[in-house]
Amino acid sequence: MKHFSEDELIAYQLHESSDEAAIRAHLEECSLCADLSDSIAETLRVFSAETAPQPDLELNWQRLRGNLSVLDVERPRRLTWLRSGWMWPAVGFAAAVALLISGTVVHLHRETVPRPNFSINGHGPLTTQPADPAIADHLDAAERLLTEVNNASGPLDETTRNQAHDLLMKNAVFIHKARQGGDVAEAAVLENLGRVLTTVDTEPSTPHSTLRLRIEMNTSGLLLDIRILRQNDEQNNDGSKGATE
Amino acid sequence: MSNRRMDRTETEAIRKVLAGDRDAYRVLMERHFYAVTRVAFRITGDEADAEEVAQEAFLRAYNKLPSFRQDAAFSTWVMRIAMNTSLNLVERRKHDLSYRAPRIADDPAVDGETVRIADIKDGPEDALLTREAVSVREAAMAQLTPMERTAFTLRHMEDVSMSEIAVALNITVNSAKQAVFRAVGKLRRSLTPIAGGTR
Numbered sequence: 001m002k003h004f005s006e007d008e009l010i011a012y013q014l015h016e017s018s019d020e021a022a023i024r025a026h027l028e029e030c031s032l033c034a035d036l037s038d039s040i041a042e043t044l045r046v047f048s049a050e051t052a053p054q055p056d057l058e059l060n061w062q063r064l065r066g067n068l069s070v071l072d073v074e075r076p077r078r079l080t081w082l083r084s085g086w087m088w089p090a091v092g093f094a095a096a097v098a099l100l101i102s103g104t105v106v107h108l109h110r111e112t113v114p115r116p117n118f119s120i121n122g123h124g125p126l127t128t129q130p131a132d133p134a135i136a137d138h139l140d141a142a143e144r145l146l147t148e149v150n151n152a153s154g155p156l157d158e159t160t161r162n163q164a165h166d167l168l169m170k171n172a173v174f175i176h177k178a179r180q181g182g183d184v185a186e187a188a189v190l191e192n193l194g195r196v197l198t199t200v201d202t203e204p205s206t207p208h209s210t211l212r213l214r215i216e217m218n219t220s221g222l223l224l225d226i227r228i229l230r231q232n233d234e235q236n237n238d239g240s241k242g243a244t245e
Numbered sequence: 246m247s248n249r250r251m252d253r254t255e256t257e258a259i260r261k262v263l264a265g266d267r268d269a270y271r272v273l274m275e276r277h278f279y280a281v282t283r284v285a286f287r288i289t290g291d292e293a294d295a296e297e298v299a300q301e302a303f304l305r306a307y308n309k310l311p312s313f314r315q316d317a318a319f320s321t322w323v324m325r326i327a328m329n330t331s332l333n334l335v336e337r338r339k340h341d342l343s344y345r346a347p348r349i350a351d352d353p354a355v356d357g358e359t360v361r362i363a364d365i366k367d368g369p370e371d372a373l374l375t376r377e378a379v380s381v382r383e384a385a386m387a388q389l390t391p392m393e394r395t396a397f398t399l400r401h402m403e404d405v406s407m408s409e410i411a412v413a414l415n416i417t418v419n420s421a422k423q424a425v426f427r428a429v430g431k432l433r434r435s436l437t438p439i440a441g442g443t444r
Binding site: 011065 | 262263267268270271274275278279282283286287295296300303304307308310311378382385386397400401402403407422425426429430432433436437
């Protein structure tokens, strides 16, 4: 008598077997396989679905909504015509002409014309005005702290939390300055930073809170925003230095 | 989880979100958040982790919505993200030794892991037996690899087809079957000493 393997009997119990009729007939004759099959059925019964917790949908929606940025897919739609192969030579030609014209214009007008910067995560211009040099140090320290938090695997230590507390105080001043200077985008990034710093500073340090912070930073691109903000700031400072030299 | 195409309400909600209406995303969340949380709970085995995973899955799905091809169901797509996120979390937890340590800062009165109060309808013996059964099940499940646990819970508890599990876990159907069969075999052998079972 050919016996069935454990895998074949598991497949039978899960209704995944292609040989169901043959196995059923065999189980009526073979007590050894029938015992094994019963044992599998009992295991599946023991591990049958337990009630899963029902989370608070409203609370979760509110938490999620705070992290949702407004999506804008108009740009890709407008660019679908670029997918047609015949357009590329024309685009290349137009780009070459545009480069030639812009090169001539730059050559003729050597003076620097300030242009808005739209490069930060689609949030719009950050700043093109020479910023307070002290903010570069602040952003540098914030970037280092957030990188550390982002890479931490366990609870945060006391030193990190103290640094967050100090940065939080300074951050409030820079937010105020950014608002006064009318730099809404910079103020928004700093407010976002302030939110994370507040969590680091006030929440009890558990692996959960650290993980939540990492998720917030990764998903909202806060670290990236700060890096771009700092680079823009450095460029502005370099630019202003170059202008004074 | 199903392969059915999305209905008009979901398609419309996605269109609105892509046009800049964040609140339209709530329609998708209301429809699928419980299912996603339930699957995440099956994989992670922890209520707080499951909510965190579901949050992250919905956020990732939102951010990737512009690249979402609507020839598949949103539910399948977000579920796949949630499964991967859950598996990553479980992997990270394995390396985080402090995770299962007692949580001093948490309020013990609301933390199910710290103190369990028996249902007043059950007698003390029933409560004890229930706790023991839970403990035996948890110990047996802990012996499974994350892949085995995920494949088993989805197939057996969520009634997800093998082909859908394979797609979600990015493995072949045969590998998905093998993972489920290995899981059932391991669980059965874990219970055998207690049940005085057969071979």
